[in-house]
Amino acid sequence: MSKILITGATGGLGSAVATLFKKQAPSSDIAVLVRDGNSEKALRLAGQGFETRIGSYDDKDSLLKAFDGVDVLYFVSGSDVVARVPQHQNVVQAAKEAGVDHIFYTSASLNDLSEDAPLYGAMSAHIQTEEWIKASGIKYTLLRHNLYSEVIAMFLGTKEQLLAGKTVFLPTGSGRTAFVSRAELAEAGAKLLARPSAHVNKIYELNGNEKITFAQIAGYLSEISGQEIGYVSPDVKTFEDTLTKYGVPAEYIGMMTVFGLAIADGVFDAPTTDLDKILGRKSQPVAEFLRTVYG
Numbered sequence: 001m002s003k004i005l006i007t008g009a010t011g012g013l014g015s016a017v018a019t020l021f022k023k024q025a026p027s028s029d030i031a032v033l034v035r036d037g038n039s040e041k042a043l044r045l046a047g048q049g050f051e052t053r054i055g056s057y058d059d060k061d062s063l064l065k066a067f068d069g070v071d072v073l074y075f076v077s078g079s080d081v082v083a084r085v086p087q088h089q090n091v092v093q094a095a096k097e098a099g100v101d102h103i104f105y106t107s108a109s110l111n112d113l114s115e116d117a118p119l120y121g122a123m124s125a126h127i128q129t130e131e132w133i134k135a136s137g138i139k140y141t142l143l144r145h146n147l148y149s150e151v152i153a154m155f156l157g158t159k160e161q162l163l164a165g166k167t168v169f170l171p172t173g174s175g176r177t178a179f180v181s182r183a184e185l186a187e188a189g190a191k192l193l194a195r196p197s198a199h200v201n202k203i204y205e206l207n208g209n210e211k212i213t214f215a216q217i218a219g220y221l222s223e224i225s226g227q228e229i230g231y232v233s234p235d236v237k238t239f240e241d242t243l244t245k246y247g248v249p250a251e252y253i254g255m256m257t258v259f260g261l262a263i264a265d266g267v268f269d270a271p272t273t274d275l276d277k278i279l280g281r282k283s284q285p286v287a288e289f290l291r292t293v294y295g
């Protein structure tokens with residue numbers, strides 16, 4: 001059997017992939033990459049029977065050691081949007097030098113994203129990483145993820161916060177997004193990992209099959225909560241000023257603004273999806289996801 005290494009295994013996506021994949025492969029075939037072997041999450045993974053390998057995307061030598069004997073790499077994109085271009089370059093170079101045979105990379109599903117778009121800085125790493133992986137000659141499978149359904153909850157806050165304001169207040173206009181739950185992206189990833197040879201040099205667009213606006217989301221939330229939830233799409237200045245007044249950190253406001261504008265521009269309005277076919281069923285409707293958070 002092949003040795004499979006899952007990165008980002010202390011995070012939401014990677015840990016779910018590791019847990020699901022373990023049900024279909026012997027533990028001896030699976031390793032997970034962690035930055036700190038003594039962290040609570042790393043110790044928990046070791047306790048679950050995973051071989052933990054230490055490495056950081058910032059340190060190519062650590063990756064070279066961690067990738068020793070690895071055939072298949074499930075590479076979770078880094079969470080530091082500023083640092084991840086050089087980090088991803090380290091990962092691809094180390095994989096090449098260590099003789100990794102096949103990389104599954106968690107990329108992003110993006111409609112035309114011009115270089116002058118506000119979101120370009122945050123997402124260009126995915127475009128660049130796909131190119132590096134293809135140029136490396138390593139077999140690849142690109143898993144282009146749309147925005148997580150969890151991002152909606154990140155934007156809107158807790159049930160208590162939502163019901164206090166009774167308004168979805170985001171500069172997303174009438175843009176539509178094919179949101180997809182992180183759990184289902186993990187499930188799809190684990191299924192594909194079970195037979196890497198069937199997915200060589202393939203690109204999968206992993207989108208929800210519903211493309212919805214935040215006005216529709218406000219409608220779902222009204223139904224779920226039994227209270228009228230409005231939708232307001234402010235201009236950028238009003239959005240930034242309002243959030244600043246409420247004490248939201250500038251970094252967070254900046255992130256919500258660029259993603260909000262990209263949503264308004266239809267960057268996540270995906271025309272197709274491969275997800276249902278991989279899962280063997282229809283993916284979770286957004287309303288159902290919202291019910292788990294706000295019901």
Ligand SMILES: NC(=O)c1ccc[n+]([C@@H]2O[C@H](COP(=O)([O-])OP(=O)(O)OC[C@H]3O[C@@H](n4cnc5c(N)ncnc54)[C@H](OP(=O)(O)O)[C@@H]3O)[C@@H](O)[C@H]2O)c1
Nearest residue numbers: 008009010011012013035056057058077078079146147148
């Ligand atoms: N599609 C979307 O809507 C969406 C939303 C959010 C994020 N993302 C992207 O998808 C990825 C996975 O999402 P997630 O929800 O699982 O994120 P997460 O819970 O924040 O997990 C990120 C994982 O990456 C690891 N990591 C970060 N920097 C690293 C480095 N320099 N070296 C080695 N490992 C590193 C983290 O390790 P530590 O535990 O050591 O920090 C953690 O295990 C994110 O990293 C981000 O690129 C996509």
